[in-house]
Amino acid sequence: MNIHSFSLNGMHILLDVNSGAVHVVDEMISDIMNVFDGGNDEEVLASLAEQYSEDELREALAELHELIAAEKLFTPALEVPPTFKAEPILKSLCLHVAHDCNLRCRYCFAGTGDFGHSRGLMSAEVGKKAIDFLLEKSGSRRHLEIDFFGGEPLMNFEVVKELTAYVRRREQEAGKEVKLTLTTNAVLLRDEELRFLNEEGISLVLSLDGRKEVHDYMRPNAGGNGSYETVMSNIDKAIRSRNDQNYYLRGTFT
Numbered sequence: 001m002n003i004h005s006f007s008l009n010g011m012h013i014l015l016d017v018n019s020g021a022v023h024v025v026d027e028m029i030s031d032i033m034n035v036f037d038g039g040n041d042e043e044v045l046a047s048l049a050e051q052y053s054e055d056e057l058r059e060a061l062a063e064l065h066e067l068i069a070a071e072k073l074f075t076p077a078l079e080v081p082p083t084f085k086a087e088p089i090l091k092s093l094c095l096h097v098a099h100d101c102n103l104r105c106r107y108c109f110a111g112t113g114d115f116g117h118s119r120g121l122m123s124a125e126v127g128k129k130a131i132d133f134l135l136e137k138s139g140s141r142r143h144l145e146i147d148f149f150g151g152e153p154l155m156n157f158e159v160v161k162e163l164t165a166y167v168r169r170r171e172q173e174a175g176k177e178v179k180l181t182l183t184t185n186a187v188l189l190r191d192e193e194l195r196f197l198n199e200e201g202i203s204l205v206l207s208l209d210g211r212k213e214v215h216d217y218m219r220p221n222a223g224g225n226g227s228y229e230t231v232m233s234n235i236d237k238a239i240r241s242r243n244d245q246n247y248y249l250r251g252t253f254t
């Protein structure tokens with residue numbers, strides 16, 4: 001039934017779900033609507049004959065039919081096209097390689113890395129299956145994207161390395177080009193990690209929340225100490241090492 005009929009604060013209300021129209025009606029119409037299905041007038045007349053006169057009922061039914069004709073009652077449902085095709089084409093993957101984090105940001109959307117569950121790291125095996133899935137479901141699309149994400153993805157650096165090698169091999173076999181990005185809080189963005197990311201041409205998304213006092217307040221580490229000094233030094237090194245290219249600096253402002 002696409003009509004909700006109910007009473008609230010002494011008012012009798014009809015809600016036409018498909019059009020969103022709301023009608024405040026009298027008690028008789030409300031009683032009629034308990035029986036009326038949009039076209040069974042004779043049934044309404046018979047079932048309410050003891051409560052109301054036939055003239056009253058016919059007049060009310062005529063008004064209801066006017067509302068139906070104006071598409072304000074029993075409105076037909078819209079034909080909404082499905083959001084996804086039966087066989088959707090994938091173009092990108094956000095790989096949560098770490099459901100863990102070394103920071104405890106005050107506004108964290110991810111439960112400080114564990115997403116409300118237990119802390120853990122993705123295995124290479126799971127990551128490879130996800131990559132295979134992306135390639136398999138990308139159809140004729142040639143350019144694809146994978147973001148190493150978390151939590152903090154550099155807490156699972158060995159798996160990031162293994163998956164990068166896997167992507168590079170599989171993209172050739174599949175005739176695709178996969179752009180890689182790593183989103184990091186930069187705490188573990190040390191020389192070794194940076195060298196690898198630069199060599200592999202992996203884009204960086206780096207988090208920094210502004211001045212030291214703001215950043216330290218909003219983004220403390222697990223021990224409660226500010227992360228600005230470490231992060232700023234690593235970010236500075238990273239940007240210089242890639243000649244000011246291929247990175248984004250992202251601030252979160254609450």
Ligand code: SF4
Nearest residue numbers: 101103105108112151
């Ligand atoms: S770095 Fe990201 S995942 Fe970690 S606590 Fe901060 S917002 Fe959350």
